[in-house]
Amino acid sequence: MGKIFTLQHYLIVLIACIVSVYLHSSIVYAAKDENRYKIENQFVKFGLYPRTPEQMAAFYEGRGFPRQAIEATKQHCFITVGMRNISKTKIWLDLSRWRIYDKQGDIARTSRDQWKQKWQQRNVSLASQATFNWTLLPETRDLHPDEPVGGNITLQPTDHPFTIEAVFATGEDQKGKPLVIKIDNIRCLKNGDTAP
Template identity: 30%
Template sequence: MHRIALTLLLTWSASALAATETEVDAETGLSTWQTETDGIQVRLTQISPDQARAFYQARGFSAEAAERYVAECVFMTVVRNIGQAPIEHRLADWRYLLPQQPPRAIRSKAQWEGLWKQAGVAEPARIAFNWAQFPATQSFAPGDWNQGMTSYGVPRGGRFDLRFVWRSGGKTLSGTLEQVQCADDAS
């Protein structure tokens, strides 16, 4: 019994101590937040409004449709399995937290697809959008990684925490990236 309690305490303590590292790219001025815990590494890198706008207009989005996405707080999201066991994630389980507000779910690819259809975005542009987004679900063998865009309903320059969730070894685990900041228009 004491051994189980000690193991749980040590597991919790290791997760609780996982720090969010932040770095700023000297050339672009864009920031990255990263943490590693329990066999997973999660990284968010700011995508400036101009970068998001150019990316989607180059893929067939009208200026108006691109602005709809640019109104969100957009990040390049990278997940790596840095552990020894397979991991699985479901983006629907992730939440972002704003001060004094309930946790919010990340807008899904299906929700974006509905918005794009309603806005009359052409199918090739919608396919390009879908491919650029972070996968809704994925399994990662040790050493595997993937990247894609995620977006958050946070004002320019606003801060939030991201609580990410994954499964490994039959357990549901979670971690947090703290004080992530949206790129502002000057980035």
């Protein structure tokens, strides 16, 4: 009888530990719905929306971008990111803390500074550069409670499914428990794919 009680006791403790770890985990996984990846937890509403090259080309063409700039955008994988801080504390966006990778290794993200160099090499007007920068997700930003942010991240295209692991500092002084959002099996969309 003592052994059964001990076994039951250990099982109860084990189950309680598993539930506790699950409830307090800072890693959040996304649900996929037709090339849309969405998460909502006690901290954020977060979504990723891959775009096709023709979708982005049409967007920039409609804003008067020159042909050479539009062709440059077609050489990248665009992912629109949208998020809202639904917590009661600050959340800190810092793209340098995001890791993007597939089974081959890390995937390069094209930063604002790299785009600026591309635009200068192609003699793209400052007005078009400003418009493009407006469409990018900020490199760094603090998000107060109930504050949204959105924009595109751009990657070197890959034919393999990839993962985005986004790490956010939390708290007024960035010393709260880090929030980690991990989204697997993302794909760069091609023309003809269903885009969100």
